[in-house]
Amino acid sequence: MLPTFFISHGHPGLAAQEDGFTAFLLRLSGSLPKPQAIVLFSAGWESSVQKISTAIEPVTLHGGAAEADPFLALHQYPAKGELTLSLHIKQLLENEGIGCETDDERGVDFCAWGPLSILYPDANIPLVMLSVNPRLTAEEQYRIGAALGPLREHEVLIVGSGGTVYNLAKLDENNPVPPEWAVAFEEWVAEQLETWNVDALFRYDERAPYVEAAVPLPGHFAPLLLAMGAGEASRRAKLLHHSFQLGALSLSCWMFGGMKLEKK
Template sequence: MMPSYFFAHGAPSIVLEDNEYTQLLKKFKENTPKPKAIVLFSAHWEEAAQTIGAAETFETIYDFGGFQEELYRMTYPAQTDRSLAGQIQSLFAKQGIQSVIDEKRGLDHGAWAVLKLLYPEADIPVVALSVNRYLTNEQQYQIGKTLTELREQDVLIIGSGGTVHNLRRLNWRSEGIDPWAEQFDSWLQSKLEAWDTEALFNYRELAPYAEEAVPTNEHFIPLLLAMGTGDANRQAKLLHRSYQYGNLSLSCWQFH
């Protein structure tokens, strides 16, 4: 069964950087069987209804400003898998989750910046999925769980977001790690490794510095979605964690 993953996408410029985290992403395909297709939830695509992105060839969305000019020339012209998109819609329907298919929207930087590091050739079909910040954490987990069987079909499921993501607290000149960010991520690690869903669903009340780490939840949701796909075996493994600008976490979780 193909593992599923959560990748922090950091700042859009991550695709240009060379560090331990980007090296992990660049070497990912060397240690992972080539998937038949990729299904990716991005924190930067929010919709009230669960939306399935299945553009014939995805355009590249530059949903950011003030970064290096090189980023605005990058493209990731992945094609989709229409039959997989239809299968996902059927899986959702069986669980009473209403969904719609969008054949026009491109890939935002939460999707293409990660994918360009993982599979720069853009030669694997992609189906993009939106997130909804107004669902409960348990509902997010259940959406991921709905897609579990895709892992048996060599489909790679990715959640792209960030566990500590507070742009107002970034320290642009910092070389150290803010203790509050590390404490939140350490709490999160202990609950993920124990597969303590009750605590995770109530992280805002239970986790230290949750308000600082997760001021808005759209970047945290993809972690719960990816975790839900691993409900059958309930094995979580931290593959990497580092920080930029004092507290912007770059983490990778694998779910079996």
């Protein structure tokens, strides 16, 4: 059974970077069995109701990536959709009383193809995109993820793509040293994840230090809770990578559910 992952999508130019984080992502994909499909919650796709992509040949959306690197304006990630899986996801959510809708027009945004272009550059694994509703409580986000946990038994890789410390107004390209507030917030989050303290995480907006600075956009923190919920059956969390970019932009990867990764 595959674990689930939270992966920071970082700066829009991630797919063109060569650094410790991208090197880690290259190693990560090589350490995992090839999934039958990928289900990805994207912070780049916000909606007031849970959306599930049903496009068979979703277009590549570029957004801010083209501004970060002109080369990325031409980048394509031609992964195919998987309608049967999309409809199965809808059924799983409805079985738990979670309202949802399908969307046959949504493309693949850079929050998805940024990390996936490094993890699986051949784009030869079926991909189902899921939106994020930033208005939901942390507990509701976790519950959505938990509803999809059974997909892991069918070698489906569930990924949440977002950011834990993600405040674009506080980035500093001239200072690579992360500020103390960003480090303190990340350390608090790590402690709660490693002890599976959902009571604290469900109230992170009240309990976490410096939360106003770290999480001005709850929709970027939500994929962490969604991915964690999908690993609920095992209740194991492991930090595989952590670094900062542009001062306060957190780049992290958490694995939920656990498995022994192969060294390659």
